[in-house]
Amino acid sequence: MYRVLLVDDEPFAIEGLQLLIDWEKNGFEIEAVCGDGEEAARVIRESKPDLVVTDIRMPSMDGLELIAQMRLEGNKQTKFVVMSGYSDFEYARKALQLGVSHYLTKPIMSEEADEVLENLNSVLEEEKRKKQAIHYTQRFAVRRALSALIRSEELSAADQTAVDRLAEEAREWAYIRVELEEAELAAAVESAIDLLEDGKGGRSGYVVEQGPASFGLVYPLGDEGKLALRETAEFVYGQIQSRIGGSFNMAVGGIADELFSLSDSYREAMDATSYFFFERRKKPLYYEEIKEQVFGYESQLWEAAEKIVEAVETNDEREVIERLQKIFNHFAKQMTMPSLVSAFATYIMVQCSGIYKELGGDADQLLERTGSPLVGASGHSLLKLQAFMMSFCLMCREELSLLRGRQQGGTLAKVEAYLREHYRESVTVKEVAELYYMNPVYLGQAFSRKYGASIHEYTHRLRMNEAKELLHKQDISGAALAERLGYCSYQHFLKQFEKRYGMKLAEYKKSIIDLKS
The missing domain is CATH 1.10.10.60 (Homeodomain-like)
Structure with a gap:
């Protein structure tokens, strides 16, 4: 519904406009009424109605003066319809000069009013479509420019223009990374857009870098700096959490002192996501909290992997379970580098599959039955990898035993x-x-x-x-x-x-x- 303000110094005229015209049928609703031009000017400044229907002849400030004043103050979007019991050419000429497209003569006829409102509704709808098209085009351009900026890619002329314009919004910026289940992505992105890009959360920001199970947020900071970043991150986390009905991972990069240094914040957020391998949090993780921590690197892991493969090959179920539990507890305690843990698991799978193949088994079929230990961003966790490796090794142990039995x-x-x-x-x-x-x-x-x-x-x-x-x-x-x-x-x-x-x-x-x- 489009909002309407009625302005007339005659109460009976206002009452007539409210009762005789079917506003709702034509897509309008009366938001307020005023008895003079000065009061109407104040209401227009505050609420910016879509349509003002005003009498011309009023004390203090008449209808044409009201329109002229609003246009002078920069209000170009509000539509005006003027009414008068004086249907002379001079009033109509002045109204047209002020951009008024419709002029109603008192007493108002409902058929004439319906025609005017129907026409105005079409005009407003068309303007709305154009504004939305411009808005989405600008939003896409901003996202594309920010995505190039955080990856330190060369900016096109259009991207550079968009970045220069954005740089005027704030001095400090930050990048936030969100990782979650693929099925929850659409709802989470929609929630973030509502809160930041459409301003429903009272904050401004941009959604970028959307992937199969992740997306990024670029946030401009005011004078509050770190405090504003934490408040926004926790607010957005809470809103997305309530939208998808569960927890997810959010990593917050450090503060970039200018927009052109945003790639630093991006890299810091991505570094922080590595810690989700060891812990699934129910709140944002800030780079500032973990930047001094380092992952462990241990070359003796391959000896431990060989022992596990040996236990699988010799059909020692108890040894397989105990060794896997021990090494994964060690990974968690020492925070062993995630890529190293992944390589450790891959090595065991390759070695066991090779033995299975040597005994005449179909290694590809074995891997198909067990699947992949890391599927999607949300699958990168130590706990899930441990469960997978336990299942794989025990299954492989059993299959090797059966193959040997058949060979005998x-x-x-x-x-x-x-x-x-x-x-x-x-x-x-x-x-x-x-x-x-x-x-x-x-x-x-x-x-x-x-x-x-x-x-x-x-x-x-x-x-x-x-x-x-x-x-x-x-x-x-x-x-x-x-x-x-x-x-x-x-x-x-x-x-x-x-x-x-x-x-x-x-x-x-x-x-x-x-x-x-």
């Missing part, structure tokens, strides 16, 4: 292969023994010696391994899971699950959700 051949290997294919069915030792013409007691003892578990227990392991994979890949109910794995009793499935993983099914599902968040 014999009936036991065939029995194991049969179980892997039919573990979802109700399989007994007696049935398997009859299938391979063996004594059930001998088969049970031999299988236990070779695979470290009875046929019954081995079947449960296969079922539980699939249960774990399914729980990580999809949201599936316990009852559906039990039925899919071949358990006749849901309670029996729950008992077996808790026995092997040390927690109830509901607790395990919650741990998966927590790990992904």
Whole structure:
């Protein structure tokens, strides 16, 4: 709705305008009424209405004087419609000279007023579209110029003009980096634009550097400097957090003493994001707080990696778990360089995959099953990498053991292969023994010696391994899971699950959700 101010020294005339004209139908609403020109001038200065409908003949300041005064003061956007009971040419001529496009003769006829308002609505809508187009064009130009500036790229002539204009806004500037889940990006960017670029938060700033799971904010600082930066960062963090319904990472660079030094603040913010690898914060992280800290570098890590690969190759599950837990605790305590930790994990994966391939396994298929340890900005965390490596190494250990068993051949290997294919069915030792013409007691003892578990227990392991994979890949109910794995009793499935993983099914599902968040 466009806002309207009615001006007339006759109360009955004001009442008539309010009652006889259907303002809402034409996209207008009456915001205020005034009884003389001086009062109207004060209201126009304060609220800048979209339309003023004013009588010409009024005491103190008439309608034409009111319009002339507003134009003289620089108000070019407010539209004026003048009314008069005197329909002579002189009034109309003066009104046209002042840029008044519509002149109504008293008494006002509703049909004539509707026509005027409909025309004015079209004019205002067109002006609004043009302003929005200009606004979005300027916003794009500013974003492009700032993106080039923070990356220390050569500025085009248009970019240089935009930067020179921005430099006049403030002396000091800062860059803020936001990293979050890809699915939350659109809502977070929209919130930041509302708060900074559209001014809904009472602050000004610019959204730049938008990526798949991150974006940047460039903020001009006033005289308050650091205090203003902290207040803005925490305000924006809180608003985005409430919008997306969860925490995310925000790194705040140091203050650049001029716009052309903004790339320094950008690099500092990017340096600060490395610390999110060790800790997911629920508030902004300021470069000033961590600039004296350094990451550790340790050359002996490759020896630790070889020990883990050896434990995987020799099928020592306990050794794999203990060594991984120990080294990742060490990473967290020493704040080992994130890129070094990533290289450490990659080395183990390459070595284990190579051994798997040498034994005849499909290494590419193994990697496809386990996925990638670092997916998107939000995936770069020590905790998630540790969980991934634990899962990968234990799976690889099991697969290597199975490959060796198959290579040795014999009936036991065939029995194991049969179980892997039919573990979802109700399989007994007696049935398997009859299938391979063996004594059930001998088969049970031999299988236990070779695979470290009875046929019954081995079947449960296969079922539980699939249960774990399914729980990580999809949201599936316990009852559906039990039925899919071949358990006749849901309670029996729950008992077996808790026995092997040390927690109830509901607790395990919650741990998966927590790990992904």
